[in-house]
Amino acid sequence: MNGFISSGLSLLDSQELILSSLYLDEETVLADALQIILKEERTHLPVVSKEKRFLGVLGTADIMESLTQGKFDPRAPISSYIRPVEWLLPEENSLLFNFNVLITEGWPTAFVVDSKGEYQGEFKFHDNLFLLYQLLNDLDFYISQTIEAVHNAVVAIDAQGRIVFFNPSAEKLLGFHAEEVLGKPIKNFFPDSLTFKALATGEELRGIPMSYGELNTKADFLPIILGHKVLGAVAVFKDITELEEVSHRLNSNEKLMATLEAVVENSYEGMVVIDDQENIVLMNQFFLDVIGVKVQDVIGKKINDISPNSSLPQTLKSGKAQFGETWHLKGRDFIIMRVPIEREGKVVGALAKTLFKNMEIAKMFAKKVMRLEENLAYYKEELGKFHSSQFVFDDIIGESPRMKKAKSLAHRASQTTSTILILGESGTGKEVFSHAIHKSSIRSNGPYIKVNCAALPEDLLESELFGYEEGAFTGARKGGKPGKFELADKGTIFLDEIGDMSMGMQAKLLRVLQERELERLGGTEPIKVDVRIIAATNRDLHKMVMEHKFRLDLYYRLNVLTIDLPPLRERKEDIGFIARGLIEKINKRLGTDIQGVRPESITHLCAYDWPGNIRELENILERAIVICDEAWILPKHLALPGVMETITLGGEQTLEYALQAAEREILDKTLRRVQGNKVQAARILGIHRSVLYKKLAKYNIQG
Numbered sequence: 001m002n003g004f005i006s007s008g009l010s011l012l013d014s015q016e017l018i019l020s021s022l023y024l025d026e027e028t029v030l031a032d033a034l035q036i037i038l039k040e041e042r043t044h045l046p047v048v049s050k051e052k053r054f055l056g057v058l059g060t061a062d063i064m065e066s067l068t069q070g071k072f073d074p075r076a077p078i079s080s081y082i083r084p085v086e087w088l089l090p091e092e093n094s095l096l097f098n099f100n101v102l103i104t105e106g107w108p109t110a111f112v113v114d115s116k117g118e119y120q121g122e123f124k125f126h127d128n129l130f131l132l133y134q135l136l137n138d139l140d141f142y143i144s145q146t147i148e149a150v151h152n153a154v155v156a157i158d159a160q161g162r163i164v165f166f167n168p169s170a171e172k173l174l175g176f177h178a179e180e181v182l183g184k185p186i187k188n189f190f191p192d193s194l195t196f197k198a199l200a201t202g203e204e205l206r207g208i209p210m211s212y213g214e215l216n217t218k219a220d221f222l223p224i225i226l227g228h229k230v231l232g233a234v235a236v237f238k239d240i241t242e243l244e245e246v247s248h249r250l251n252s253n254e255k256l257m258a259t260l261e262a263v264v265e266n267s268y269e270g271m272v273v274i275d276d277q278e279n280i281v282l283m284n285q286f287f288l289d290v291i292g293v294k295v296q297d298v299i300g301k302k303i304n305d306i307s308p309n310s311s312l313p314q315t316l317k318s319g320k321a322q323f324g325e326t327w328h329l330k331g332r333d334f335i336i337m338r339v340p341i342e343r344e345g346k347v348v349g350a351l352a353k354t355l356f357k358n359m360e361i362a363k364m365f366a367k368k369v370m371r372l373e374e375n376l377a378y379y380k381e382e383l384g385k386f387h388s389s390q391f392v393f394d395d396i397i398g399e400s401p402r403m404k405k406a407k408s409l410a411h412r413a414s415q416t417t418s419t420i421l422i423l424g425e426s427g428t429g430k431e432v433f434s435h436a437i438h439k440s441s442i443r444s445n446g447p448y449i450k451v452n453c454a455a456l457p458e459d460l461l462e463s464e465l466f467g468y469e470e471g472a473f474t475g476a477r478k479g480g481k482p483g484k485f486e487l488a489d490k491g492t493i494f495l496d497e498i499g500d501m502s503m504g505m506q507a508k509l510l511r512v513l514q515e516r517e518l519e520r521l522g523g524t525e526p527i528k529v530d531v532r533i534i535a536a537t538n539r540d541l542h543k544m545v546m547e548h549k550f551r552l553d554l555y556y557r558l559n560v561l562t563i564d565l566p567p568l569r570e571r572k573e574d575i576g577f578i579a580r581g582l583i584e585k586i587n588k589r590l591g592t593d594i595q596g597v598r599p600e601s602i603t604h605l606c607a608y609d610w611p612g613n614i615r616e617l618e619n620i621l622e623r624a625i626v627i628c629d630e631a632w633i634l635p636k637h638l639a640l641p642g643v644m645e646t647i648t649l650g651g652e653q654t655l656e657y658a659l660q661a662a663e664r665e666i667l668d669k670t671l672r673r674v675q676g677n678k679v680q681a682a683r684i685l686g687i688h689r690s691v692l693y694k695k696l697a698k699y700n701i702q703g
């Protein structure tokens with residue numbers, strides 16, 4: 001039982017029970033027992049021992065049965081007719097508890113015994129029911145009068161959401177009279193009522209701040225529950241306006257004092273203050289330790305008596321601040337500042353404070369300032385190279401079930417900070433998904449950095465990812481260079497083609513994932529980074545783990561949220577939608593005005609297997625738009641590899657075009673054969689990997 005009623009019902013716990021004192025002694029004979037049963041019109045009577053312990057009940061049915069069978073002996077004791085029952089209740093049980101037991105267990109009656117087991121009487125349901133009714137009426141009046149008198153505003157509703165209680169404090173606070181709201185739905189007056197919400201959900205809402213005019217309150221909204229039944233809900237509003245004002249002032253003063261104490265007494269800088277008579281009024285522990293004195297030896301003394309070479313008196317007289325001055329004391333050098341203290345335009349004192357604990361820290365600070373300036377210059381340079389994400393989820397076209405599922409999962413994943421692994425063949429839109437996830441995340445205002453892990457050799461990839469310090473290797477730029485992880489701080493880094501990363505680089509990447517920190521090449525200090533990682537690959541990482549080509553621990557770190565993008569051949573119902581979007585995009589880029597693709601051309605496109613997926617579809621449509629001299633793209637404009645219905649410029653195909661088409665098809669087939677592994681593809685084709693990358697870029701082939 002929850003809510004304010006529960007505490008009121010506890011008043012019934014001490015109510016004395018109404019118990020029937022009628023019982024039979026175990027030595028009573030059947031004739032006497034039968035006479036009592038008939039006189040009292042009872043179906044059974046309790047039987048107790050000489051020691052007044054409850055033995056059981058004597059039932060009328062048992063006696064009548066012995067009469068009909070001719071076994072009735074009026075002089076026989078009733079002991080053989082006693083039937084044991086479980087209808088026992090402890091004496092300390094309350095009235096409400098006993099009622100609950102009888103109702104729950106389905107007992108017709110119950111027998112009350114004390115802690116020693118002695119029989120106290122019979123608890124009858126109907127004898128106590130009227131008593132309970134009277135007590136509940138008294139309790140209802142008691143609770144109403146109590147709540148009417150309290151300073152807090154109280155509103156209660158019944159199970160149907162109707163207002164059943166509205167005390168005078170509620171009238172003052174909420175601006176309604178009780179007679180105009182009682183018996184009416186609370187939502188008529190408070191459409192967003194949290195009292196109704198507590199009723200509907202059965203859950204408590206405590207400490208909710210709410211304002212009414214100039215009054216601030218803390219409100220509790222509680223369901224009123226009896227057993228498993230929600231009877232209603234109650235709202236209690238506590239006026240905390242004055243309390244908040246006092247608390248705010250107290251907290252502000254306490255915080256100010258604590259802050260001032262922390263500022264003055266810290267182990268990293270010294271501070272001394274003098275008044276307008278050059279007397280010391282404050283010297284913190286740092287200065288006391290440096291000078292080697294106690295606070296009672298300096299307060300009230302002239303500053304020059306404690307530190308003969310102090311320039312604070314000059315600051316006091318001139319009223320001018322001095323910064324970056326060198327101060328030598330007992331073999332130690334400090335960088336110090338001296339400033340006058342003014343009040344109402346008049347100099348009333350002076351303050352001296354060290355800027356650093358020692359000169360080593362000052363030198364380190366100077367180096368960091370120089371490094372920050374160098375980094376700032378580099379960041380400005382990189383700003384033109386790296387941009388925020390360019391795509392959103394609305395840019396991802398597709399209504400097929402698998403594509404809807406992928407978009408839904410990606411959207412949910414964007415609301416988390418978990419690492420994401422995007423799987424899919426080349427050209428399925430892995431990078432577009434990564435853009436959309438970043439754009440929809442809480443990091444959307446941060447940087448979005450893309451790294452192609454297969455496009456760079458291992459030594460260069462390491463410096464690109466983690467950066468390097470000045471002098472880390474021959475040719476390292478002056479001042480060093482931050483890596484892509486540092487550039488992506490507070491944002492997202494997209495690691496494309498993660499499956500092509502070497503085992504050595506995998507180990508270094510794993511540390512960043514685990515520790516959220518990295519070390520630049522040639523560096524000695526770890527650098528903390530706050531980066532959301534999205535990785536992508538067209539390779540089977542699980543198979544690579546089994547073949548010991550990919551680290552298992554890294555695989556588990558990356559495989560937190562996996563999004564599997566279907567190839568275009570498995571969602572051909574989307575080709576028409578995608579084609580329309582691509583044509584609009586190509587028209588803007590080329591300045592053309594193609595209206596779209598004819599239905600027969602869509603059929604033509606759906607007949608092709610699309611090994612290059614959406615990227616290949618875009619290339620085919622761009623070529624069709626270039627050669628198309630009509631408003632709509634027809635099947636004859638589509639040059640699909642392996643399909644005879646192709647068209648050539650001017651009716652004939654040049655040798656250069658034929659060679660390029662053949663080269664593109666060979667590249668496509670080779671990459672599909674090796675599942676996108678560019679190193680293996682370059683080896684099969686007999687060309688250097690860098691040459692392969694140039695050719696892939698030339699034909700817009702995504703490996």
